[in-house]
Amino acid sequence: MNLKELTQSVGELEEEKVLEMLNNFVASNPSEEEAGKAVAACQEGMAEVGDLFEKGEYFVGDLIFAGELLTEAINVLKPVIGSGDTTKVGTIVLGTVHGDLHDIGKNIFKSMAEAAGFEVHDIGIDQPVQAFIDIVKEVKPNIVGMSGVLTLALEAMKDTVDGLKEAGLRDSVKVIIGGNPVTKEACLHIGADSFTTNAAEGVKISQGWVK
Amino acid sequence: MVENAQSKNQLFIDIDEGKIPKRVPVYTWMDITYIMQYAGVDLRKAQWDVDKFKDMIEIGAKSFQSDINPATFTRIQPVYNILGAQNFVMSSEGQIQHPEITGMGPEDYDEMIADPYKYTHDKILPRLYKNLDTTPEEKAKVFAKAFKAHSDIFGQIFAHHDLMNEKYGLANDRVGCQTVAPFDQVADQFRSFTGISSDIRRCPDKVVAACEAVTPMMLKAGVKPHSSRQKRTFIPLHMAPYMREKDFEKFYWPTFKALIEGLWENGAAPLLFVEQDWTRYLDYLNELPAGTQMMFEYGDPKVIKEKVGKKHIVTGLYPLTLLARGTKQECIDKAKEIVDILAPGGNYIFTFDKVAINIKDANPENIIAVNEFVKEYGVY
Amino acid sequence: MEFKSEYYTPWSEYEKTNNVSPDNADVIKANTQTYEEMVFDFTMWLIM
Ligand code: B12
Numbered sequence: 126m127n128l129k130e131l132t133q134s135v136g137e138l139e140e141e142k143v144l145e146m147l148n149n150f151v152a153s154n155p156s157e158e159e160a161g162k163a164v165a166a167c168q169e170g171m172a173e174v175g176d177l178f179e180k181g182e183y184f185v186g187d188l189i190f191a192g193e194l195l196t197e198a199i200n201v202l203k204p205v206i207g208s209g210d211t212t213k214v215g216t217i218v219l220g221t222v223h224g225d226l227h228d229i230g231k232n233i234f235k236s237m238a239e240a241a242g243f244e245v246h247d248i249g250i251d252q253p254v255q256a257f258i259d260i261v262k263e264v265k266p267n268i269v270g271m272s273g274v275l276t277l278a279l280e281a282m283k284d285t286v287d288g289l290k291e292a293g294l295r296d297s298v299k300v301i302i303g304g305n306p307v308t309k310e311a312c313l314h315i316g317a318d319s320f321t322t323n324a325a326e327g328v329k330i331s332q333g334w335v336k
Numbered sequence: 337m338v339e340n341a342q343s344k345n346q347l348f349i350d351i352d353e354g355k356i357p358k359r360v361p362v363y364t365w366m367d368i369t370y371i372m373q374y375a376g377v378d379l380r381k382a383q384w385d386v387d388k389f390k391d392m393i394e395i396g397a398k399s400f401q402s403d404i405n406p407a408t409f410t411r412i413q414p415v416y417n418i419l420g421a422q423n424f425v426m427s428s429e430g431q432i433q434h435p436e437i438t439g440m441g442p443e444d445y446d447e448m449i450a451d452p453y454k455y456t457h458d459k460i461l462p463r464l465y466k467n468l469d470t471t472p473e474e475k476a477k478v479f480a481k482a483f484k485a486h487s488d489i490f491g492q493i494f495a496h497h498d499l500m501n502e503k504y505g506l507a508n509d510r511v512g513c514q515t516v517a518p519f520d521q522v523a524d525q526f527r528s529f530t531g532i533s534s535d536i537r538r539c540p541d542k543v544v545a546a547c548e549a550v551t552p553m554m555l556k557a558g559v560k561p562h563s564s565r566q567k568r569t570f571i572p573l574h575m576a577p578y579m580r581e582k583d584f585e586k587f588y589w590p591t592f593k594a595l596i597e598g599l600w601e602n603g604a605a606p607l608l609f610v611e612q613d614w615t616r617y618l619d620y621l622n623e624l625p626a627g628t629q630m631m632f633e634y635g636d637p638k639v640i641k642e643k644v645g646k647k648h649i650v651t652g653l654y655p656l657t658l659l660a661r662g663t664k665q666e667c668i669d670k671a672k673e674i675v676d677i678l679a680p681g682g683n684y685i686f687t688f689d690k691v692a693i694n695i696k697d698a699n700p701e702n703i704i705a706v707n708e709f710v711k712e713y714g715v716y
Numbered sequence: 717m718e719f720k721s722e723y724y725t726p727w728s729e730y731e732k733t734n735n736v737s738p739d740n741a742d743v744i745k746a747n748t749q750t751y752e753e754m755v756f757d758f759t760m761w762l763i764m
Binding site: 138140182183184185186187189190193223224225226227228229232250251253275276277279280305306308310311314 | 433538657
């Protein structure tokens with residue numbers, strides 16, 4: 126299988142072509158190492174999707190589809206990937222803060238971060254401060270990501286950062302916030318390390334932190 | 337100048353007739369939940385308490401210096417509860433919200449396209465409202481209960497709105513009914529935000545046909561006997577900013593344009609809530625029939641004024657989040673900046689970029705200060 | 717662009733199937749068709 130072509134097809138969101146290539150590949154009984162390379166090629170394709178998004182050629186709808194395509198691709202590859210641990214570039218705890226039930230943006234960031242090699246612990250929507258504290262204690266992540274679509278999420282994000290401070294956990298993690306209402310001013314007020322309304326940029330910022 | 341309901345109504349009528357009004361009209365949008373919290377009552381109780389809705393309407397009318405009562409009811413908890421709503425649920429703090437949910441599977445396009453209204457009753461409603469997912473007899477009973485509750489509650493709300501407008505000398509409500517862009521209708525609660533994003537790649541022809549199929553239904557929803565330039569058809573716009581322009585052109589625009597033209601042809605005047613950032617699509621918006629009101633969330637006010645402000649009524653763009661934490665002076669400075677750009681030449685109504693739904697969204701004192709400022713400063 | 721559905725009865729059809737006397741058509745329409753329209757509006761509210 127031509128890995129470059131695979132990467133390119135993922136980047137261009139050619140679903141049929143990607144699945145056909147991968148099905149043929151799996152039928153050829155590849156080794157675990159070869160399968161690992163195929164996974165990497167798909168992930169590179171996702172990175173390309175992120176770049177096109179940042180350039181303004183793709184939009185949120187395309188990111189959503191890309192996430193689905195990647196999940197499908199990995200499902201096809203599963204039987205041949207084996208159990209070999211893939212190296213994790215870092216760990217992220219992710220959730221929608223209390224008072225807000227929205228998760229489309231959060232899920233997009235999740236699938237892009239996973240494609241970039243992060244282990245993501247997604248705790249879901251409308252999550253109280255204590256839930257963030259508990260999971261941070263448990264998995265000791267590098268990064269905490271908070272999401273929200275409603276303006277009221279900004280105060281909830283502040284509560285959550287304050288909660289992490291009180292629990293003595295704030296200095297052990299980087300905090301990034303995302304979602305429609307976040308701004309530079311809000312980021313300062315909340316006491317997060319960074320903010321974005323762009324999931325691809327969020328992945329780059331996270332990568333910068335775990336280098 | 338002493339202002340009363342009549343002079344306030346005249347501000348809007350002037351704008352609707354393409355004349356320059358005496359001053360910039362001020363139109364604040366609040367979900368009733370904002371007003372409940374302002375009044376100090378708990379959302380988790382107050383949203384059930386229909387008797388007290390009247391008090392909330394009165395507080396909305398007298399408190400915020402808006403020319404139109406900001407109090408808007410859209411999500412009615414008793415009705416949702418009777419129906420077992422899955423699509424609008426209360427968060428831990430009492431704000432009713434919409435979790436991502438799918439009322440229609442991708443395999444159902446043909447059935448939906450054949451008769452969208454029938455499909456809505458047969459399939460969508462039972463998926464969105466679990467108490468309708470039962471025997472036909474029980475379903476009819478639950479539907480009847482919810483219908484009666486909805487009609488009683490809204491009947492009270494509308495009547496009291498009129499009364500309060502009279503009592504406090506406010507302009508009439510500007511929204512007469514609501515509809516939705518055909519593509520957004522197929523997206524929001526049918527296929528969902530995520531579902532539609534895959535469908536436009538997997539079954540593009542069906543998506544186009546689906547948008548065409550729902551258009552007559554959306555047009556009907558947007559035309560009422562009382563429709564007029566002063567009683568507008570509200571249309572919140574959702575998916576376009578999340579699409580590529582070539583997808584927008586193919587899937588979104590044709591039926592949206594047909595809807596807007598159809599509304600005008602039938603005597604209804606649209607009030608678009610242009611949510612998120614439509615900078616890429618301003619030239620399209622300018623193609624719509626003149627006098628369409630557009631409330632923008634984001635974008636460069638200068639560019640928007642230049643591109644669509646001559647033909648259409650522009651509103652919005654004032655950042656609600658500033659009102660939450662900004663000082664009074666900062667908030668007023670921002671209002672001055674925006675009014676200076678958008679008011680010249682008329683065709684402008686002062687509104688914020690987002691609906692205030694929770695007391696954390698905006699400090700009420702800042703809202704009042706800014707609205708008072710615009711009324712004084714925005715004199716032509 | 718006419719709205720049609722198996723589940724929606726326009727006035728013209730109602731008139732035919734319900735023995736509406738032409739003399740009283742106005743008042744009958746005002747007090748029957750209104751409810752068909754209200755059910756339509758309620759249905760739309762449920763999906764918006
Ligand atoms: C679509 C939509 C709806 C749909 C939802 C459909 C669905 N299936 O989910 C429907 C029609 C149901 C709806 C209903 C309502 N809505 Co609405 N809606 C929107 C809209 C247009 C888009 C929201 C969205 O899903 N965006 C898509 C996601 C992908 O974007 P995103 O969250 O920003 O995520 C991106 C980035 O921010 C980033 N990201 C996100 N999280 C994270 C986290 C991290 C860590 C990182 C790094 C990155 C990241 O990644 C994503 C991709 O780049 C917004 C407008 C807007 N500007 O956002 C209004 C908006 C959210 N709605 C609003 C309102 C008022 C409502 C209603 C209350 C209206 C009403 N009265 O009925 C209702 C019900 C309440 C509710 N919101 O649930 C207001 C909220 C105002 C406020 N004060 O907070 C908005 C802002 C519109 C406005 N300008 O007033 N809505």
